[in-house]
Amino acid sequence: MDSFSKSTSGFDHWVRNHYQHVDENIEIADLRSSGEGRALRATGDIKKDTVLFRLARDHIINVRTAALGKLKLSNIEVLESLNQWEALILCLGYEMLLGEESQWSSYLQVLPEKFNSLMFWSDDELAMLKPSNVLTRIGRDQAERMHARLVPDMCVRLGSQKLADFLTLEKFHMVASIIMSYSFDVDDPEDDDVDEEEEEVNEFLAEEHDGLKFDGYLKSMVPLADTLNSNTNLVNANLSYENDVLVMTATKDIKKGEQIFNIYGELPNSEILRKYGYVEVPASKYDFAELSLSVIKQTFVGKYLSQFDNEVRESLFDKVVAFVGESEYLEETLEDQEGGIVLDAYEVFNDADVLPELVLLIQILTTVYESFESDAKWAKKLTKSRSELDAFVNRCILKSFQLLEKTMITKNCVINLHQCVQQRIAEYGEAKNYEIPETAGELSRSQMAAIVLKCEIVCLQTVLQKFPAKLEQIDDSKLLKNVLKRKSDSEEKKSKKRKA
Numbered sequence: 001m002d003s004f005s006k007s008t009s010g011f012d013h014w015v016r017n018h019y020q021h022v023d024e025n026i027e028i029a030d031l032r033s034s035g036e037g038r039a040l041r042a043t044g045d046i047k048k049d050t051v052l053f054r055l056a057r058d059h060i061i062n063v064r065t066a067a068l069g070k071l072k073l074s075n076i077e078v079l080e081s082l083n084q085w086e087a088l089i090l091c092l093g094y095e096m097l098l099g100e101e102s103q104w105s106s107y108l109q110v111l112p113e114k115f116n117s118l119m120f121w122s123d124d125e126l127a128m129l130k131p132s133n134v135l136t137r138i139g140r141d142q143a144e145r146m147h148a149r150l151v152p153d154m155c156v157r158l159g160s161q162k163l164a165d166f167l168t169l170e171k172f173h174m175v176a177s178i179i180m181s182y183s184f185d186v187d188d189p190e191d192d193d194v195d196e197e198e199e200e201v202n203e204f205l206a207e208e209h210d211g212l213k214f215d216g217y218l219k220s221m222v223p224l225a226d227t228l229n230s231n232t233n234l235v236n237a238n239l240s241y242e243n244d245v246l247v248m249t250a251t252k253d254i255k256k257g258e259q260i261f262n263i264y265g266e267l268p269n270s271e272i273l274r275k276y277g278y279v280e281v282p283a284s285k286y287d288f289a290e291l292s293l294s295v296i297k298q299t300f301v302g303k304y305l306s307q308f309d310n311e312v313r314e315s316l317f318d319k320v321v322a323f324v325g326e327s328e329y330l331e332e333t334l335e336d337q338e339g340g341i342v343l344d345a346y347e348v349f350n351d352a353d354v355l356p357e358l359v360l361l362i363q364i365l366t367t368v369y370e371s372f373e374s375d376a377k378w379a380k381k382l383t384k385s386r387s388e389l390d391a392f393v394n395r396c397i398l399k400s401f402q403l404l405e406k407t408m409i410t411k412n413c414v415i416n417l418h419q420c421v422q423q424r425i426a427e428y429g430e431a432k433n434y435e436i437p438e439t440a441g442e443l444s445r446s447q448m449a450a451i452v453l454k455c456e457i458v459c460l461q462t463v464l465q466k467f468p469a470k471l472e473q474i475d476d477s478k479l480l481k482n483v484l485k486r487k488s489d490s491e492e493k494k495s496k497k498r499k500a
């Protein structure tokens with residue numbers, strides 16, 4: 001028996017001795033040959049709603065159960081003043097330091113030491129993922145800053161100089177990565193002042209320091225629940241949290257020999273690779289690409305008002321977008337769209353579902369720019385008067401919003417959105433020619449990078465084929481007439497004033 005199998009068998013033994021229930025038709029399978037590590041598999045037919053296993057809360061690792069919390073009287077309070085990531089990194093690190101003496105020693109044996117998540121890719125390897133926006137979310141610097149905050153001071157405060165010595169930066173990255181790919185956000189029955197909306201899913205990147213209290217959940221390690229691999233299309237099990245116990249249940253009939261899958265989140269392949277170090281083939285059910293504001297800027301600045309020099313065109317775009325971003329009308333009308341409609345990047349999903357914020361922005365920009373094109377002299381004048389420009393953009397916002405509310409869109413808006421998407425596809429270069437293999441197997445990092453890029457391109461191409469399925473297209477002239485009518489009204493008023 002190799003050491004991998006020995007660890008599996010030790011862990012299996014521990015689970016069956018400690019858990020309240022483990023179904024007889026499940027096993028921990030060795031799927032190393034297909035690059036999937038350990039996984040849960042059915043050894044007999046399992047009916048939907050069968051409880052696969054049930055465990056008491058004291059078998060999971062978090063601030064309430066871990067040895068570090070009990071090392072000193074004040075430790076729980078100190079740990080609760082940290083954020084979820086910091087607290088669990090220190091708790092799990094301490095269990096690893098305890099090794100054989102840890103209550104979870106058999107479980108610690110089956111945690112990985114090697115990772116494919118993006119934190120561990122070299123700069124050259126990461127370059128293979130250009131131009132995916134996932135490259136902006138790796139978080140290596142945040143992890144290093146977190147390490148500097150916690151080690152050694154916090155470890156010493158918690159009473160363990162040994163933990164400070166143990167948690168080198170390399171170890172810290174390893175523990176953080178285990179938590180990234182293995183932990184669960186488990187409902188906290190002791191914290192009933194829960195505001196689900198406020199749950200911060202990616203607080204590791206946000207670096208918030210609010211402390212654990214009132215988050216409503218505790219980031220925890222849940223042995224065996226984390227042995228399940230994930231598949232967005234084949235998910236057939238779900239972990240639920242009851243007062244005293246955690247229960248893994250089959251959500252579908254599962255046949256003998258089939259793998260039991262969880263779902264780690266509604267994530268696209270780029271995020272699955274970033275956090276978990278693998279990709280789904282041929283695609284994740286939740287794939288999306290991102291269209292950044294800079295691509296939209298390039299498209300509009302490159303297309304309109306060619307008689308102006310580039311600097312004027314760029315500054316005009318920035319002014320218009322800044323005004324849209326601060327629009328009081330939009331703030332009041334779109335109450336539930338906190339942060340407005342101007343975003344750094346817009347997600348574009350694999351079913352051509354385009355964010356309404358993006359459609360509205362492009363409709364506003366199209367209306368503004370088509371109006372400018374219709375009278376370049378007037379446009380030039382407008383660029384010099386902030387208040388007149390703002391008033392005009394405001395009208396375009398209003399009319400564009402009303403149009404989309406009636407499920408209509410102008411033809412040039414559709415063309416412009418398609419051109420933004422084409423501009424984005426062009427940034428991917430040759431990646432569009434890549435053919436995704438039919439089965440995953442063991443994939444190299446360059447293959448996984450190519451699959452991520454191809455999945456993003458497919459989302460963008462789908463928009464070109466399908467958008468706008470649900471909106472009626474009208475001629476731009478109808479909207480422009482409406483917007484520009486007011487312009488001529490106000491010019492007439494001005495000239496009357498002048499005459500008087």
Ligand SMILES: C[S@@+](CC[C@H](N)C(=O)[O-])C[C@H]1O[C@@H](n2cnc3c(N)ncnc32)[C@H](O)[C@@H]1O
Binds near residue numbers: 228230
């Ligand atoms: C929560 S663990 C699941 C158990 C893991 N396979 C193991 O051997 O410990 C998450 C890790 O499992 C692997 N994994 C999960 N789902 C996978 C899948 N569908 N294909 C390949 N690897 C997967 C990835 O390495 C991921 O980081």
